[in-house]
Amino acid sequence: MTVFDVNRLLRLFAWARLGIAELLLIMAPFLPGELGPGTGSGILALALFVVVVTSGGLLLLPPLTQPRRVAWLLCLLDVVLVTAVVAATGGPRSIYAFLYVLSVTASCVLLPRAGALAMAAAGSLLYTGLVFARTIFPVTAFFEPPHETTALEVLTIFLNAGTFLIVAIVAGGLAEQYRTTRQELERQRHDLQDLQAFKAVILNSVGTGLIGLDREHTVTALNPAAEEITGRSATTLGHRRGTRRA
Numbered sequence: 001m002t003v004f005d006v007n008r009l010l011r012l013f014a015w016a017r018l019g020i021a022e023l024l025l026i027m028a029p030f031l032p033g034e035l036g037p038g039t040g041s042g043i044l045a046l047a048l049f050v051v052v053v054t055s056g057g058l059l060l061l062p063p064l065t066q067p068r069r070v071a072w073l074l075c076l077l078d079v080v081l082v083t084a085v086v087a088a089t090g091g092p093r094s095i096y097a098f099l100y101v102l103s104v105t106a107s108c109v110l111l112p113r114a115g116a117l118a119m120a121a122a123g124s125l126l127y128t129g130l131v132f133a134r135t136i137f138p139v140t141a142f143f144e145p146p147h148e149t150t151a152l153e154v155l156t157i158f159l160n161a162g163t164f165l166i167v168a169i170v171a172g173g174l175a176e177q178y179r180t181t182r183q184e185l186e187r188q189r190h191d192l193q194d195l196q197a198f199k200a201v202i203l204n205s206v207g208t209g210l211i212g213l214d215r216e217h218t219v220t221a222l223n224p225a226a227e228e229i230t231g232r233s234a235t236t237l238g239h240r241r242g243t244r245r246a
Helices: 003-030 038-060 067-088 095-110 113-136 151-205 224-230 234-245
Strands: 211-213 219-222
Touching (some): 003 095, 067 095, 067 113, 095 113, 219 224
């Protein structure tokens, strides 16, 4: 991807982050008590504040000269912020665990496949640490103590970690294939332009008359010498050919 493409994707990414932050704020009052932020409301507010500030900066600042580095930093920041949101809304029981999947999907679009896998691995590690801190080795300094530790919550670690990796592999492969196809089409377009420029140089540099024909023996090109000999211009010829096809 070019620098322009990455900057455009970053702006779309910023709007998407603002939309998700607004969705979280709208849903917060309707969450059950055990899934609400509780004592973690400060963590949730800080995470949303960081999202608004960073997204606003991307939208207000001029295009970046090194957007790929910013994309790496934002993707990693989002994995950390999602972990904070999940921690503030119930930990392993949080309904916002799906934000990890959105974060990994965004990484597949903004980063190469290796970057998406790295973000999926980072999300898995952070989520695993969160679940262990809430259930296996309860840390109550920052979070509310868990009501009950169940095997299902521990199993959630492996299920979600597997989901993150599968999304990274599948979506990353599709994004990589799209980028490869786009680069190939771009290369073919440049080759065609080079061929047309080469043909124009050949036609204009030859002093004798040259006439180009297609398979139906229809005149498709004239060089300046041929225009003088036939009394026809290449512009008029192209117009007539287009009218005949229409």
